Amino acid sequence: MDRSVIVVVSDRPDRSKALVDAVGSVAECRVVGLDETWDRIGAFRGVIADITLGRPEARSCLRRLASRPGRTRTPLICLTRSDSQSVFTEARNLGATMCLSAHAEPRMVVGSLVREVWPEKTVADLVVTREVKRTGAVMTSLLKSAQTGPVDMPALERGIEPVLDAIHEGGLTRWLDEVWTHDDVTFQHCLLVSGVAAAFAQSLQLSKADCQLLTRAALVHDVGKSRIPLNILNKPGRLDDDERAVMQTHAPLGHEILKASGSCDPVTLAVTRHHHEMLDGSGYPDRLSAAAIGDPVRLLTICDIYSALIERRPYKAPMPTRDALAILSGMNGRLEGGLVQAFARAVQDTP
Ligand SMILES: [Fe+2]
Numbered sequence: 353m354d355r356s357v358i359v360v361v362s363d364r365p366d367r368s369k370a371l372v373d374a375v376g377s378v379a380e381c382r383v384v385g386l387d388e389t390w391d392r393i394g395a396f397r398g399v400i401a402d403i404t405l406g407r408p409e410a411r412s413c414l415r416r417l418a419s420r421p422g423r424t425r426t427p428l429i430c431l432t433r434s435d436s437q438s439v440f441t442e443a444r445n446l447g448a449t450m451c452l453s454a455h456a457e458p459r460m461v462v463g464s465l466v467r468e469v470w471p472e473k474t475v476a477d478l479v480v481t482r483e484v485k486r487t488g489a490v491m492t493s494l495l496k497s498a499q500t501g502p503v504d505m506p507a508l509e510r511g512i513e514p515v516l517d518a519i520h521e522g523g524l525t526r527w528l529d530e531v532w533t534h535d536d537v538t539f540q541h542c543l544l545v546s547g548v549a550a551a552f553a554q555s556l557q558l559s560k561a562d563c564q565l566l567t568r569a570a571l572v573h574d575v576g577k578s579r580i581p582l583n584i585l586n587k588p589g590r591l592d593d594d595e596r597a598v599m600q601t602h603a604p605l606g607h608e609i610l611k612a613s614g615s616c617d618p619v620t621l622a623v624t625r626h627h628h629e630m631l632d633g634s635g636y637p638d639r640l641s642a643a644a645i646g647d648p649v650r651l652l653t654i655c656d657i658y659s660a661l662i663e664r665r666p667y668k669a670p671m672p673t674r675d676a677l678a679i680l681s682g683m684n685g686r687l688e689g690g691l692v693q694a695f696a697r698a699v700q701d702t703p
């Protein structure tokens with residue numbers, strides 16, 4: 353049972369679309385018509401009525417809502433198409449907990465909805481929770497199919513925009529707090545790196561296309577880990593030499609998985625294979641040095657190391673941002689100093 357469903361009852365679904373999209377950014381939204389009987393609709397947290405109360409079928413619809421058996425007081429926002437006092441009174445009599453003008457901006461309506469339904473949360477909190485859920489669903493299925501075969505690259509596209517929206521709307525800290533509530537190691541890491549990469553790309557004011565490119569690459573950079581044995585992947589503490597050799601195969605393995613999946617862009621392929629390369633040639637799997645390592649890989653490598661440092665594990669205390677940034681700064685020669693400085697500004701400036 354999804355307790356975060358909001359029902360929009362509308363007698364003009366075409367004109368309610370902007371409202372439905374705005375509600376969809378904070379909750380699951382179901383649109384129903386005036387003939388809704390309310391008895392088979394399942395659980396929901398609130399209702400927005402975008403209807404003309406002068407119509408008898410509109411009033412009947414709200415009366416049926418008010419008389420549902422076992423009903424507790426459901427928040428009901430009526431968008432009124434007239435500002436006469438008699439319409440407000442009628443709406444209140446029909447169970448409205450709030451009346452707003454039907455001409456109000458959808459974002460404003462959503463702000464009021466959140467205050468009515470989730471008074472302890474902000475719109476940004478709900479946007480981030482919802483977007484983590486969306487990208488998380490895409491990544492769960494992608495990582496599962498990667499265990500045995502290729503992945504659905506077109507489906508991955510659905511996971512990209514939610515990351516960029518959530519970072520833009522809610523900031524990196526909210527994203528990290530939400531991601532940390534999920535405990536699967538690879539899932540958590542992919543979402544962590546994607547949020548950090550999105551925040552870095554947005555702070556560098558990269559084009560929308562480049563922000564999407566980096567976020568996509570971040571989401572799948574460790575897809576090869578889905579084929580690493582769990583006893584190595586989840587081992588608390590340090591890996592021995594043999595285990596480390598197995599773990600390091602995740603980069604070429606990921607590259608193979610994405611190549612076999614088709615329609616993967618060259619940047620994502622390069623990031624997946626080379627995100628553990630270092631500018632001084634000390635990385636893996638190809639021991640590339642500076643000239644052979646492109647900018648997107650350099651950028652993602654910084655995001656990846658930072659994310660690994662701040663990750664939360666049952667067996668280790670989370671490292672504070674300041675200490676993680678100090679470690680990155682100390683890797684000068686292996687990481688690009690100027691990029692590390694820009695990264696530190698991005699992470700510290702992002703709410
Ligand atoms: Fe990796």
Ligand SMILES: [Fe+2]
Binds near residue numbers: 545573574656
């Ligand atoms: Fe990684």
